[in-house]
Amino acid sequence: MLTLSAAQVDGALSFPGLVDALETAFREGAVQPVRHHHGVERAQGADSTLLLMPAWTDFKAPNALAEGFIGVKIVTVSPDNNAIGKPAVVGVYLLLNGITGEPLALIDGPRLTQWRTACASALAARYLARKDASKLLMIGAGAQASFLVRAHAAVRTIQEVRIWNRTHANAEKLAGELRAEGFSVEATQDLDSALGWADIVSAATISATPLVRGDLLKPGTHVDLVGGFTPLLREADDATITRARIFVDTHAGATKEAGDIVQPLEAGIIHKGDVLADLHELTRGEKQGRESDAEITLFKSVGAALEDLAAGIMVYKVLAATS
Incomplete structure (x- = not known):
């Protein structure tokens, strides 16, 4: 399984390329369950939140690939982190083989989110x-x-x-x-x-x-x-x-x-x-x-979880080919 840093995400993606990938992803669709929100109660300080954003290839779609992927973004929101000089929101993206379920890559979550969020806006502007x-x-x-x-x-x-x-x-x-x-x-x-x-x-x-x-x-x-x-x-x-x-x-x-x-x-x-x-x-x-x-x-x-999945697949394919 690849473990990919923010710098590696930057090296794998381009803005025109990811905008095109998101356009294809929205056109073809994916399975996107409702985002999971879980409160993590603390005895002291502010409670934290655990967010899970899963998505996977729609294998029933007419144009579905034989392979496909499963992905989930795992995010925690811990408000008290700011007091100790750490970001309140941290996370990772886990990409899996869509057929076997085997882990393929663990990708820096904040950087992947920054890329896909910006490129979704650019896709809309198109x-x-x-x-x-x-x-x-x-x-x-x-x-x-x-x-x-x-x-x-x-x-x-x-x-x-x-x-x-x-x-x-x-x-x-x-x-x-x-x-x-x-x-x-x-x-x-x-x-x-x-x-x-x-x-x-x-x-x-x-x-x-x-x-x-x-x-x-x-x-x-x-x-x-x-x-x-x-x-x-x-x-x-x-x-x-x-x-x-x-x-x-x-x-x-x-x-x-x-x-x-x-x-x-x-x-x-x-x-x-x-x-x-x-x-x-x-x-x-x-x-x-x-x-x-x-x-x-x-x-x-x-x-949308579909955006994370499309970006995660793009990062993995680029870096797996060179590793």
Whole structure:
């Protein structure tokens, strides 16, 4: 069994390649049981959470491969870790042979998640962003932000990037890192102006208060919401939701876990029929993505086990061939 580090994941993947792999995965489908949540009670301090995200090749599908794979992401969330200088969220991805069940690889979970999350957003932008979109606003400067900038640049010709973050020094730091890679990028403290400037707005924060204001968005903008992964978190306001044509990674996940969708549904601002398509429907051509250059589109992702499986398979195949 291979044990693969974050650096090895980086070496095995490319943004264009993984976007294509995710497109194929959503088109062909996989078996994705409901995500398992288990509370781990502590006698002292905050309780932890154990998350299990399994998926496997759909062997009953008409185009199913004879081999196939099984995968499960194992994640723990331990809030008290921050006090001892460790990340609160850690995990691994276990990839198995789909026929024998034998372990094939144990892959760095956080890095695999960063890649697949960014490339899922880029896949959505392939269907939803204007073809000539060239100005990207990145809201948030955390670990996911640089991956989102690179992924969007893999599907659209991004000529200018602006980064906004509550702590401006972190935005400046990320801007410097991306400039070193050849991006034309600046950190901004004027979020309102940047919202009206951008062709693509990507947000990866844990904000409970909306940061994306729909009244400031220009016609033709594509909004990519990544960070709000619980019903209590919200990155875009009601004006954004009502102005936009809405798309999600999966209907089941977004309508139960994403505050940007759940809260407007509960308030009656939108209805389930206003969520026009998910990535399965877009990649299969069952639903239409962007219909005009003037419309505002919105994509909300919460993550899907299928994405981890596709990324894990890609990493394994590349590195197994060279080991």
